Amino acid sequence: MPWSLLARSEASHLNGLETFPSWSIANLAGDFAKIDHRKLNILSLSFIGLRILYNAIYAKQPTRLHGAIRNFV
Numbered sequence: 001m002p003w004s005l006l007a008r009s010e011a012s013h014l015n016g017l018e019t020f021p022s023w024s025i026a027n028l029a030g031d032f033a034k035i036d037h038r039k040l041n042i043l044s045l046s047f048i049g050l051r052i053l054y055n056a057i058y059a060k061q062p063t064r065l066h067g068a069i070r071n072f073v
Helices: 003-032 037-060 064-072
Strands: none
Touching: 003 037
16 A cells, blocks of 8 residues: 555544534534434434545545645535
């Protein structure tokens, strides 16, 4: 496994750790606001699925140009 892939994988993991507190607070706020549990679960699972997809894309982008494009999208 190339070192650059490991470095990007670690960076995507750290990015996920940065978003976790916001996601947790949003879930708690939705629960306290009495949002329908089914809807809240769908939103939470959607977020988790999109984070997995984001991490896979993040790790597989080999050049700086790809990284720059990712930052603007």
